[in-house]
């Protein structure tokens with residue numbers, strides 16, 4: 001099962017290594033990781049997306065809680081929350097196809113942020129599903145590059 | 158007052174009441190060793206940094222205080238790692254300092270540079286790289302706090318040479334403030350609701366067993382454990398790490414459980430309807446085949462570390478808290494229960510006595526010099542009052558089985574990591590912490606050679622530890638497995654090229670005694686104890702003696718091999 005884990009940590013060197021090694025030591029791949037400062041400059045928020053065996057994940061959650069630099073750990077599974085990811089897609093858009101690409105971008109309420117003679121860069125914010133849908137729609141035109149920031153999540157209310 | 162980093166380091170250690178530290182100097186530690194020269198802290202120069210780490214660990218286990226060791230950058234630091242990993246697995250409070258190259262050189266492949274915090278991250282409870290002289294005092298204070306509180310463990314501080322040389326204002330009264338780490342708040346008090354649930358389960362149980370471990374020793378809760386067993390009349394089994402937490406001459410004592418545990422402890426666990434686990438972590442050495450572990454039992458688990466709970470075995474009533482605190486609360490309630498269920502408990506005890514009678518812990522008693530006999534004699538001669546450290550292997554299991562541990566902090570062994578070479582330096586550390594005690598290292602001929610160089614440290618500092626080598630000329634524990642499961646193909650386990658241990662002792666300036674006859678054992682032991690300095694006792698024991706009982710890998714806990722057919 002996919003888990004969205006949000007971790008509040010001390011903004012210190014070594015913290016990321018401590019956290020990532022908890023996952024890697026158990027053979028878990030981190031699907032997505034986003035780190036940034038919070039409203040307090042000495043506290044950072046990490047949002048981690050992982051899939052894995054429930055029992056092992058429960059142990060990882062406890063281990064995360066135990067790490068000395070970690071202030072709080074939340075697993076958003078089953079809790080009302082928002083997820084957002086920002087994606088940049090460089091897609092082929094030569095003369096003949098450009099208007100079709102623009103139409104798709106429009107439907108998804110994405111933005112064109114750069115234009116070159118044969119390609120454009122599309123920017124979109126959304127959850128995983130929406131981003132995958134956009135990527136699928138653009139695939140037939142030839143995607144040259146995708147860059148994502150990683151998913152961030154916030155509890156509702 | 159303005160002090161250098163090195164001075165602040167030493168002042169901070171004095172504030173932490175450090176009496177003794179173990180280690181070896183090196184280039185990047187020169188400023189610090191200059192201040193240590195003449196400081197009111199006893200410094201034990203070891204012959205290998207691994208020895209220093211194990212000595213700090215043995216000192217900590219014997220005294221309950223934090224052990225301190227120090228090593229230089231690069232190879233000094235990497236030599237410490239086995240000791241840190243050993244302490245980490247067994248939850249031992251150690252603070253280790255390592256010198257580091259100057260901050261502007263870190264990460265440059267500088268001379269004798271190793272990424273010490275990177276290398277030790279997963280084998281310490283926490284670690285630090287101190288980059289600012291103003292942070293030394295608070296870092297050291299925090300390190301000692303983290304090492305000794307909650308589930309204890311080793312903490313490492315990496316200390317670059319330029320930070321040792323830099324200086325700043327050092328204010329003593331500031332240093333005395335309490336440590337406050339917002340993200341680290343160990344829980345000592347058990348949840349009352351959970352405690353109530355536990356009491357209810359105990360009330361209903363008929364065939365309960367208390368399974369207690371190293372956490373009871375760490376928590377200083379042997380008294381509470383005794384009281385709980387006495388009021389409830391529930392029998393007690395201990396893990397290897399728990400030895401000494403419960404008096405072995407008690408009727409209620411079942412001995413150790415697990416792979417080399419007693420037949421009756423393992424059978425009691427497998428047939429129980431309730432297991433009360435206290436400061437023990439359901440290690441795979443004690444659960445044996447996990448899906449067949451204690452099939453009829455409900456489980457109460459008291460542990461200070463939530464990650465220990467339901468890690469391997471699903472627990473019905475978890476209680477996160479300090480063993481002493483929680484048991485104290487439970488005992489108050491249990492005392493009120495009175496004699497409920499005592500009839501059923503008596504029946505259970507009878508069943509256990511039956512198992513005990515039919516399958517006692519024993520060995521072949523003939524004219525030969527057997528290792529178990531040596532351990533029994535050590536027990537007799539020391540009247541059970543000695544501190545026993547062990548190496549790893551058969552010697553360790555015999556030391557557990559045939560010496561009776563009646564006091565906490567008297568059995569010092571590497572359980573979790575199983576580090577050969579641990580026992581001798583740990584014994585030195587223990588003796589320095591408890592000089593009034595007789596201290597033995599019950600050793601294997603293989604293990605002893607892994608830190609044999611510390612003979613110089615022991616002789617030089619007049620540390621009177623007695624090394625009793627159960628010399629079987631084999632890496633015996635591995636040989637035993639080869640005998641039982643690999644058709645006696647003794648691949649790479651023969652140690653007949655051993656050195657002459659008596660001459661080794663003499664070369665270091667110590668006494669060596671060789672014993673090859675049963676009748677000589679007692680006299681040799683008495684002689685060794687009467688001598689002030691370290692003594693090597695070389696017991697030439699039966700070479701192919703095996704450790705029984707034994708639960709083979711993959712078997713159920715009660716599928717016990719009692720001996721060779």
Ligand SMILES: Cc1cc2nc3c(=O)[nH]c(=O)nc-3n(C[C@H](O)[C@H](O)[C@H](O)COP(=O)(O)OP(=O)(O)OC[C@H]3O[C@@H](n4cnc5c(N)ncnc54)[C@H](O)[C@@H]3O)c2cc1C
Pocket residue numbers: 246247248307308309369370371372373375376395396397398399413414415416417418435436437438439440442443459460461462465478479480481549550553571572573574575576634
């Ligand atoms: C060759 C060999 C054979 C072995 N065979 C056996 C065997 O047959 N049987 C056996 O038992 N072991 C055996 N061991 C040892 C085994 O590997 C483990 O080290 C041991 O079982 C762990 O003991 P423990 O569960 O008491 O945990 P420890 O490692 O002592 O851990 C202590 C537990 O207590 C908790 N704790 C710490 N402080 C507190 C506190 N204040 N309050 C409450 N809880 C606290 C900790 O969180 C932890 O969960 C063997 C080792 C070797 C090398």
Ligand SMILES: Cc1ncc(C[n+]2csc(CCOP(=O)(O)OP(=O)(O)O)c2C)c(N)n1
Pocket residue numbers: 548549550551552553575576577578600601602603604605627629631632633634635
């Ligand atoms: C550092 C280390 N290397 C290897 C092992 C694997 N091992 C476990 S027991 C053992 C044999 C120990 O031999 P010895 O010290 O002579 O003890 P004996 O079993 O003969 O009593 C070995 C090699 C280990 N535990 N530790």
Ligand SMILES: [Mg+2]
Pocket residue numbers: 601602603627628629630631632633
């Ligand atoms: Mg041997």
